[in-house]
Amino acid sequence: MPARDEAEPEAPAPPPRGPEQRRSVGNLERRGRAWACSLVTYALDGEGWRGLFEFDPESPEAGEDLVRTAPIFMEASEAEIHGKARSMGRPLLLALLDSALHVREQERASSPFLQRWFRKVLAEHSLTSGEGSDDEPPAGADLDELRSLYTSYRMDQVAHFIALVHPDDFHRAVDDILDGQKIDFAARDRLQLAMMVVEFVEARLPLPPFEQWILDFLANRSIYEQYAHDLHREGLLP
Structure with a gap:
């Protein structure tokens, strides 16, 4: 059967998103550094409310920015999100911070800058160790x-x-x-x-x-x- 010469239907546009609201949850300490934790909520037109956590370093390092979790609350009202967030203890918030930082590290690890730096390090290592060449890094690297x-x-x-x-x-x-x-x-x-x-x-x-x-x-x-x-x-x- 000949294929239809029809354009595929476009994916529906996401529902309009309301302005974000922030509420401080307190401070966390991770590896000797302080992070301000906030609950971020926003409404989706016709689909209730969403909520996530945002972590902002107190003393950011060069090029460092705040990190966020994915939306983890989906409720009919903002009050329901606030109620569930209040029941979350410090250990779980630390685990969420670790998860958000891990995602950022994974993204950073795939960045062109780090990949170029890594190839340069491997090339220099191969020259000093006598393994491989500039275009072929040592095995297992x-x-x-x-x-x-x-x-x-x-x-x-x-x-x-x-x-x-x-x-x-x-x-x-x-x-x-x-x-x-x-x-x-x-x-x-x-x-x-x-x-x-x-x-x-x-x-x-x-x-x-x-x-x-x-x-x-x-x-x-x-x-x-x-x-x-x-x-x-x-x-x-x-």
């Missing part, structure tokens, strides 16, 4: 893989630090971190509370930024791999 390894490296440093602390001292520190709250491992929010402890410790460790870590990792990959092997497979603390 992939930006997504390195970002995953960097995340694992940071968590290894937290685990290593905790393992060096006497259990009684660490339990007291956890109580202080959680402002006296006890982690009940039968409770629904145990993961969120554990995340708070991990983030508190990680923020206070002198860990290198991703770009600096890449340079050191590419120059000393075998040392990093041996460290991870000893820590995870052998249970050794270097």
Whole structure:
């Protein structure tokens, strides 16, 4: 049957969106930095209200801007969104901030600037190590893989630090971190509370930024791999 010479119907336009309203939710601390948290609400014509959280750094770094979650509330009224937002505790807000920052990091990792910088680093590394060429980086060098390894490296440093602390001292520190709250491992929010402890410790460790870590990792990959092997497979603390 011959194809119809008809234009495909256009997707319907999104409903008109009303002005945004902001309400302060308070301040959060993540890795030693303060973030102002706000609830942002707006109406969609004929489709009720939407709500999301916005996080604004108190002391932004160069080129840094606020981050937002995707719309996470869909209610018939703005009051319903406010009610649900009030029931969300600090651990969950921190998790939402982490998620929003992760999305931004993923977008940044795919930016042309970082990709060009990464190719330049790989080209320089291949020249000094004798591997590959300017057009062919060394095997196993992939930006997504390195970002995953960097995340694992940071968590290894937290685990290593905790393992060096006497259990009684660490339990007291956890109580202080959680402002006296006890982690009940039968409770629904145990993961969120554990995340708070991990983030508190990680923020206070002198860990290198991703770009600096890449340079050191590419120059000393075998040392990093041996460290991870000893820590995870052998249970050794270097």
